[in-house]
Amino acid sequence: MMGYITLSGGLFLTAQLLALLVMTEAGQNCTGKEPLIVPPALVVKYGDPATATCRVPYNAMMGWETPEGAKQEDNVRQLVWSVDRVTDWSLNGTISCYAVSDHGQCQTCLPIRMYKAPDNVILSFINHTGPLLEGKNYSLQCEVQSVAPVKNLTVIWFRGGDELQRSGCPEFTIEGDQSQNVTVSTNLSITASRKDHNTSYSCAAQLDLNTAEPVPVTRSDNILLEVLYKPAVESSMEDVSLTEGDRLELNCTADANPTSAFEWKHDNKTLGNNNSTLVLESVEMDSAGVYECVASNDQGQVSVTMTLTIRRNYLPWIVAVLVVVALVLLAVFFGSYCTYHKKNKTGAYILAKFKGGNSQNGQVAHTNGNTV
Structure with a gap:
């Protein structure tokens, strides 16, 4: 690739119609004698080289009218325009090639579209640092630095690897002259949830120029969210009926950030157990009642209860009676x-x-x- 991109037939329809416009002087007709430019249109990356060749089927004085790289030669049938490094935004538009001969002066225009990939794409929170709180609203800002043309720019928002939405020019805040490279920013509003904890967000800048080879997408670094939220009990505790002497094990697991602290209660009396699991190796008749697990952190607390009923175990009594009888x-x-x-x-x-x-x-x- 030589620093420019040849456009397909549908690109820059207006510009291509302009390229077919034939200029005449002194009433002379240029139809069929106008200069032919190859390629008929250019899309050039800022800082890359550019070149185009102008040809006529007769000897003429030929020249290029352009803000950069203008030249003229006599008695030639082709003339090459070339720029080592395209940095002059005044080239963004059209330049023209002319041929002067016995037929008069005939001229053809070459549409040029300059573009500039972003220097950087930066994602940040607006007026916020640190962890997010569940249920609160926040704004993310995607800033695309030094990009052009802005009307062909799309900002794509991602949550993890999934695309969330796209933002276009009407939603941009633009700093700079839109005929050149500008800095663009756009925002995304989110409501923090526990599903966002340890999830990454990012944004990407995409220039859609309808070229044969798409312009590479420039993507921001990821922002990994930390969301603080109160516990939510994940395990259910169902009512249980046991026989005196059986073993009881209750599990109380909770999803929380920061990690939950646990407290167990029996009939509203606090037990000396701060683990997520409560174990009674041998239940007694007075073990019956309502058991409550309270999970808490600095964001709030939640509790879950179950009822334990105890059946008296008559087997030892039966054995004792049988022994006495024996x-x-x-x-x-x-x-x-x-x-x-x-x-x-x-x-x-x-x-x-x-x-x-x-x-x-x-x-x-x-x-x-x-x-x-």
Whole structure:
């Protein structure tokens, strides 16, 4: 690319019609003899080089009428206009090439559109610094520095990677001569919400010149929002019914900035627990009642409640009764056994040792007075 852009057929319709205008002198007709300029129109970036060639099908004295790079030569059929660096805004409009011959003076105009990409695009808050407060209104300002032409400028607003809206020339505040590069500013109003916390905003400047290759978009740095907001409880606590001795665990999580502090209450009495989780390893009958979790920060507070009901656990009592009954039955059985044994097995046993006798074991047992 040589520092200029050839326009498509639909660009600068008025200028191209002007380019077809043939100038005549002394009543001479230039139809079919007018200079031909290649390219027929130019879009030039500020500071870039520019060039165009003017041709006629006959020898003539040819020249370029232009605020910069004007020249003239005799007896030629083409003449090149060239500028190393386009910085003169007076070129923004039209320049012309003329040819003087026996046919008279014929002239063709070359439309030139100069543009300048922004030096910088700056995004900032108007009259505010620091964190935002949820529910409050704020204004963001996008400033586009040293850009032209302003009527072809669009400012695009982004939230993260999503486009929010576009602003055009009627919404701009413009500083400078609009025939040259100017500084433009436009505003965006937002209402801070917790969804904006840690979300970035940015803006971009886009010049739409209908060129074959679009002018690159210039984008601002991101602004990362910090929004302060009161807690919102994320976990629900439903009413619970437990049996005496069961374990109770209640969770109370909250979305907040700054981070929430927690307080637990039982029947409006504060418990000694400042965590987001409340645990009772073994509930008792007096554990029943209403439990409340209060989440708070310097932006406000919110609370959530649940009701705990306790069913008495009769199993230990049943076990105790069964144990007592078993012990009583065992005692009765043992007593009955002893009584029966005494009645049927009671006797006197006498052991005697004979020094001589016929008994094989040397012992005689007497039971109830009888010798065995």
